[in-house]
């Protein structure tokens with residue numbers, strides 16, 4: 278990840294005279310300084326001189342476009358900044374935009390307030406003038422309202438920064454596919470040209486045997502060292518298997534992990550798609566190897582699902598370096614618990630669940646795969662953490678992409694499942710399984726999801742808005758009646774957009 282920065286641009290005009298403008302500059306400088314000091318922000322705020330004219334605004338916003346480290350611009354109108362001055366700059370601006378609607382002082386200075394103070398501190402109306410033109414121009418932006426020292430405001434700004442990283446980094450995501458979408462499966466399909474136009478994703482294809490060459494060429498010493506790491510990190514659950522044979526199966530995955538990563542690094546890919554039916558010369562379906570690569574930050578999609586692979590990668594980028602992150606993974610709605618009052622969905626996949634979501638100990642198992650024709654693959658097994666998360670599904674509706682965003686509550690299953698040889702998560706979708714699943718199905722959501730504990734519904738909605746695609750949210754407030762209407766109205770909106 279680059280050392281991204283966010284520019285803090287304050288708007289005003291030269292009508293106010295030097296003395297007032299000096300204070301404007303001092304105020305915004307102080308704010309940026311103090312905000313940076315909080316340690317709350319994943320990226321640095323950079324103060325820019327007060328914007329006073331059309332020419333200056335246009336030049337600054339174009340400099341932001343050109344600056345590789347600038348991931349977005351935060352705007353604030355300290356005083357009144359006639360918004361026609363902003364038109365050309367905003368028209369040419371291409372990066373994430375945030376409108377921080379704040380003011381320097383928190384409280385009315387009751388004893389001293391006079392008209393000079395009023396004229397100097399008028400973001401309440403300056404920001405409305407600016408907001409008008411951004412809305413009239415139809416530009417997507419995040420609006421955050423409140424005093425800049427307020428913790429809620431700072432948290433919102435910090436989480437918007439991560440959304441902005443998702444927007445900026447999206448156009449650098451490159452997905453490497455080994456095998457096409459699984460035959461006859463509809464929801465994992467999609468328009469790759471449109472995806473590149475909308476999200477900037479490059480989605481390429483290789484023959485799986487190109488990868489096999491890399492895997493076969495990994496030196497034995499490197500493989501042995503990695504196997505040793507596996508054995509030191511994970512609990513061996515041999516279930517009576519011959520221990521030497523067990524180790525041979527694990528070794529295959531270690532060799533895959535090194536070979537696949539080398540392939541991806543050399544060609545600059547950040548996400549990978551496999552297909553259990555197209556394994557060429559691979560001895561096992563990549564399981565443990567893919568789990569470890571996901572944990573390192575690579576995106577992954579199974580059965581040719583490049584949309585999920587790119588979304589998982591996106592989530593890994595948006596959540597990079599979060600202290601005490603709880604994890605992100607590809608998951609699949611597998612099977613239900615439908616006992617009244619305990620309704621939930623068991624989430625898993627054939628093998629490929631990211632260990633970043635694991636709670637506690639991780640075990641290593643070798644078991645047969647009920648599909649395909651290869652030898653028994655090694656995999657990591659665990660259960661996932663408790664707490665809120667967000668499950669997303671990006672679907673191609675033919676005329677547009679839709680991002681489904683479901684707030685889910687992760688929990689523990691009631692009893693251990695000793696015979697289940699995969700990593701699992703377990704959640705109840707909000708508002709409950711009945712309405713959550715109804716809405717998900719109505720919206721055409723997939724069985725595969727990109728899931729994270731560390732992102733919010735708000736961040737994913739803001740990301741979809743910035744990418745110019747539809748998003749629908751299923752959360753505590755969802756009712757089937759309103760949700761159905763939203764889908765109907767959206768379909769009309771996007772027909773004429």
Ligand code: MN
Nearest residue numbers: 579580609725
């Ligand atoms: Mn699947």
